[in-house]
Amino acid sequence: MSVPEKVVQVCEELIISDETLRRVMDALDHEINLGLGKETNSSATVKCFPTYVRCLPNGQEKGKFLALDLGGTNFRVLLIDLEGGSTTAKMVSKIYAVPTAVMVGPGDGLFDHIAQCLSTFMHEHKVENVKIPLGFTFSFPCR
Template identity: 35%
Template sequence: MKWSEGVQAILKQFYVEDNVLMKISEDMQAEFALGLERGSPASSVAMLPSYVPQLPDGTETGKYVAIDLSGKNLRLVLLTLVGKGVEPEVITHNYMVHESVMKGTGEQLFNFIVNCLQKFLSELNLLDANLPVGFVFSYPCELHSIRSARLLWWTKGFDIKDCLQKDVVLLLEHALEMNNSIKARIKAVMNDTVGQLAAAAYKYGPECCVAVVIGYGCNSSYLEETAKIKKFNASKADYNHKHMVIVTEWEEFGAQVRFFTLLHFSAKY
């Protein structure tokens, strides 16, 4: 199929020579290393520790609940794992987050999440079940443990100022305590890329070591050696594992990408 001259002219504007792509790749790799050593703001790529020490191997069993908040969509999942070689049973309900909630208060947001969770568990007759809950919170956070995440800034259209610099797990747990009818409790908090990485590792095995999410934003995570995370004090954090999943937050690398793209077009035109 041959594109028309008009289409070719438009596509040509997005063409980047190999040497420019190589320069971007080299600079991004340097930011990765700096992010592991010193973090943000020294590096534009924060390389955030997740406190997740390993990935599933497919032998895990049991029932689990996931709360996944990403953009205007709140997804609640009941996941039943039955062991290696058998597809998990997945029940999913989606709820739309209203604009007023996305730009309201923390109390409004977390009460909304808990009310949706109550409805979801009630429909499945699981309100009294003490199920472990994983909270997938897809926004830049500084984690202090597998159950503690301090919100650094909002993305994906959210702008709730009274949540900034606060532990989102504590905010959610407070809303759960005020509800009283839900027995389930939060066992882990993670970024959506970490959830994707864990799900792929469960299904495909250790060959899967990197996850990329492209949606409202773009991000990635991968399994790193703890010793290479130089900014992370493992002994102080009481972290005794050889590996940890790192959330890159690589979408913040855009300043460098725009610089080299502008440089390319300036030289060309």
């Protein structure tokens, strides 16, 4: 089955040259560096905030881990059980809606909502009294 000529013509406009791709890459790298800079963060187009990652995974991790992901309309909580030295992992997760009023309201309401969802999840999975490492992805615009 051949691709119609019109589709080929439209798609040709979407092909990016190596030179253009390099310019985009350099511009993004520049903006990220401005976002990471202490003096330039406030005026940067791409805001970057510090991370507290202490080391990279090596495949030997073992035990239970919590992962939180806050997006625009949903908050996801994951409980991951790693066996160490294995490619298998057990994972349970739950998605909680973030009500519009919470999403656009003050930060106190948002973090109260996150805390309540996390508490509920941990109680449901019987880990509320267990000390568990936690990672938090906050992909939510805020001021």
